[in-house]
Amino acid sequence: MSPPPIVRSRKSLRTTDSPINFYIQKALETPGLISLAAGLVDEGSLPCEAVAQACQAVLLDPRRGPAALQYGSTQGLPRLREQVLHLLGQADGCSPHELNLTPDDVVLTTGSQQLLYLLAEVLLDPGDIVLTEAPSYFVFHSVLQSHGVQVLGVPVDEGGLCLPALEELWEQLARQGAAERVKLLYTVDYFQNPTGWTLAAERRPQLLELVQRFSRRQRVLVVEDAAYRELRYEGPDLPSLKSLDRDNRWVVYAGTFSKPCAPGLKCGYALLPPEIREPILHLKGNHDFGSAHLVQHLLAELIDRGEYQRQRDRLRPLYRHKRDVMLDELAATLGQEAGIRWSRPAGGLYVWLAFADLDTGPQGALAQAALEEGVLYVPGEFAYLPADGERPPHHACRLSFGVATPEQIREGIRRLHRAVRRVRHSTGTASAGQLNSPAVPPRGTVA
Ligand SMILES: Cc1ncc(COP(=O)(O)O)c(C=O)c1O
Structure with a gap:
């Protein structure tokens, strides 16, 4: 039987x-x-030698070696969280202080994919609405689908999200009494997966204004997935949405070392508004109580040596x-x-x-x-x-x-x-x- x-x-x-x-x-x-x-990324340029040297430096250091092979914290290595903020400050031309950010606002994750999953888990219930680009990053779509949410796509063009279309959609939702179900707006705002397009400089503040205008009874968070930001081949870098969110209230910045360094290290990072940091950490605690500690030490070493920066520039x-x-x-x-x-x-x-x-x-x-x-x-x-x-x-x-x-x-x-x-x-x-x-x-x- x-x-x-x-x-x-x-x-x-x-x-x-x-x-x-x-x-x-x-x-x-x-x-x-x-x-x-x-x-996948270019294979011939993966930094095998630099990682091997960093590995040796970390593991043969009597203090850092055992620490790196021990459990770390759920939030991640403090040194790497500081470095992440420093790198972001450099990219945006402002200090973490000006952005009202401290290493406490940073969480290290197992790739930015884990952050996307944790965010969905922390914020979304079946029936909620997520606004996203159409087309957009299909792996996040799968996450959203598994959470039973309604995903509404907004067209993109060479300048990224089409804001008039977004506004129209939101007004339509408001007329139907559904605007309160919108919890997240997801954008891959640099060299988007799959179109390669970037959210234009002038649209960035406008997008934040729109989100604030339509956040009536509850705050709609913007998830800025900056997975490809460092892979820029021409023109100046554009200010992140996060850098326009001076009070750290509206934007979750999802970054990763996968594309500019090595996906095999599988290390991502999040800059989070304070109200969701603890919930994310509680959930991550249940997932894994911290991403691979050795990897975080290696990345900190690669950044200290300038190897990460050289790799990104190469x-x-x-x-x-x-x-x-x-x-x-x-x-x-x-x-x-x-x-x-x-x-x-x-x-x-x-x-x-x-x-x-x-x-x-x-x-x-x-x-x-x-x-x-x-x-x-x-x-x-x-x-x-x-x-x-x-x-x-x-x-x-x-x-x-x-x-x-x-x-x-x-x-x-x-x-x-x-x-x-x-x-x-x-x-x-x-x-x-x-x-x-x-x-x-x-x-x-x-x-
Ligand atoms: C837009 C986007 N976001 C997030 C990720 C996840 O990357 P990882 O988890 O390796 O950081 C990818 C991977 O390809 C991606 O294309």
Whole structure:
């Protein structure tokens, strides 16, 4: 007799595997495939030697070695929290004091992804509303979905979030009596994942004004996900939303060492308004009572030695070159075809490619043809959370120039071009193409 069923929690039932993982498995199974899908970083430039030296310095120090291998605090290493504030102050051209921030307002997390999860857990109940960019970072969408909240997307353009559209949406919610359900506004405001666009300087104070105006009975927090801020290839840095929040009341700043240093260290940081710091710490205490202590010591050492800063600065020309290779190859190939546009990001890892006509969905002809040509992209529809029953926009895709070499980027774009031409010139056979159902891959292969 079989045992009775295991009954899962409601939250677990709302938590699904990301569709992207099925798709990525296909890549793993296909030899010679060039992945322009994965959000991984450039491998050749990862700072192995600097980390090895920092590791040796920390572990062979009779005081720091044992401390680093001991449990730390839930909030994280005080020295690294100070350094985080210092780095942010440098980026924003003001002192932590001017921002009313102290190391007490900083929490170190296991990547910024953990912070996003903790925030959702601390702030959101089923039925709450989160406003986000459309398209946006799909891994956070999964978190929001598992919390049973309603996600409402606001269009983005080259200047980031479209504020008139946001205002209109909020007014509409107010008329329906639903504005009080809005708890969070989430923005990836530097070189966004997936479009590569940045929130324009003039929109930054306006966004905060809007949020304050619509925070009537309860405060709507802005989550500023600055995961790509350090990967800037041209132009001046823009002031963070956090730096405009002089009283530390409205903005949660989510930063990470993953992109400018090494994702394998998996260390992120949060700057939090005081009222939510304790709740976040209580919850993090339940999760892990502190992220990897050794990693925090290593990062503190890398920053003290200036290695982190050198690494970050070394990455800029390297990724700028890869971006330019991708943009040049796009112009030379897909630029010759009608009805195709793409973003020109000033930083980050992504180009957003939009077609006037082609369906880029995972079951569509282009995805199939691209796979047959040996190149992989992220279907744009994964970056939207549509209203129930509606198919999200499906005429764009995300291309990453992070992990592929310049030669692979060039070849990948050529393959994509061939795929586009095949689909456009086909007589219908391609549009009937379907991806075979792949086996379930390990989670988290792309972000
Ligand atoms: C927009 C954005 N936010 C957060 C993260 C999470 O990064 P990590 O947890 O490695 O800091 C990613 C990862 O790709 C991302 O693209």
